[in-house]
Amino acid sequence: MNPVPARPPRGSVAEYAVLGLLASAEDGAGHGYDLARRFAAGTPLGSVLRLEAGMVYHHVKKLERLGWVRSVSEGGQRPARRTVAITPAGRAELARWLGEPVQHTREIRLEFLVKLYLALLLDRPVVLRLIAEQDAVLQQRTGLLAGAESAELEAGESGFPGLVRTLRQAQTEAAVSWLGRVRQRLGE
Amino acid sequence: MNPVPARPPRGSVAEYAVLGLLASAEDGAGHGYDLARRFAAGTPLGSVLRLEAGMVYHHVKKLERLGWVRSVSEGGQRPARRTVAITPAGRAELARWLGEPVQHTREIRLEFLVKLYLALLLDRPVVLRLIAEQDAVLQQRTGLLAGAESAELEAGESGFPGLVRTLRQAQTEAAVSWLGRVRQRLGE
DNA sequence: CGGGACATGTAACACGTTACATGATTAG
């Protein structure tokens, strides 16, 4: 009845990872089992995001529902495969997601690393923009935390909230200096 | 058919947090709405773990199923409250959980902070043991990461896995040095 | 011929999130 706000659909990190792997293939296509191997233990992606084969099929289904991927061949081949390919809408959505830095420090460990991995595969110039924007977001967080510190000092706060804040500062600063090293390494 | 391994039930961080708050009350009792307030924005716990009232009732239900909490009064009072109290089994399980350091660096931000908050409320001596054991676990992780670094150097690895490893080293080292500061602060 | 890798999925279950339903009491 109400005109629903209808916010655009978003995928999970795992779904964007699958989408990105498809995009990185020359023909933008692949099949489930093959994708699943990229997420196995001992692989670069697998060291960041481990996915069982069952979950990969699950994510491919969802990507189809979203219209970001479509089936391009039912198993005439042996062994019987179902190949899917990324659609133009899928490429657009992937590009949007890849260009956005993550908002929270805790997301660096999973989501940002996945973005970085895919950006390196797909589009080197995008990598540098992503890093720069992520750095800006983290710097802003550093400022917010410093502000909270001053507020605590004025309020005479000296307990648990201070411990929480110092942990966040430590983790955010660690992420910032790591990002600097990454930038250097890629600039060389 | 098989003699099922039957691993002991474990709660989620949120469930242990609720259990811990009950344990910290003099009579080991409380009711849902009151517990929910402790997880609101602007509170110490709420800055680490935000829980809506609905979720708190949900967790209390689960704690009852586990036998860690029991109902001690149906609402004769006004306003109609249902009070629950922690059981001996609940106290035992809480103590076990509180004594265990977390295994992964990413769990420091949520799970370890909740343990620390509850240990500070409940049992000061436990705090120092918890910190010492957590420190040992993190030191061990530091060693593992250094080992991975050597292996990479020998293998001539120079790509994405190295970036992942350096991030982990940075985050783990940040946690270790933060823990040191916490220890100092509490030792004073 | 047997076992492992290839290949695709379903089923069952727990979990978290959001929104909603209900009603009494109290403060302005």
Place this chain on the structure above:
DNA sequence: CTAATCATGTAACGTGTTACATGTCCCG
């Protein structure tokens, strides 16, 4: 009077996890 707060929960929905079911192909 009416709005906020106290108080308890349910319903609906989507997500992630694990295990299992099914069958083919290829290598030794």
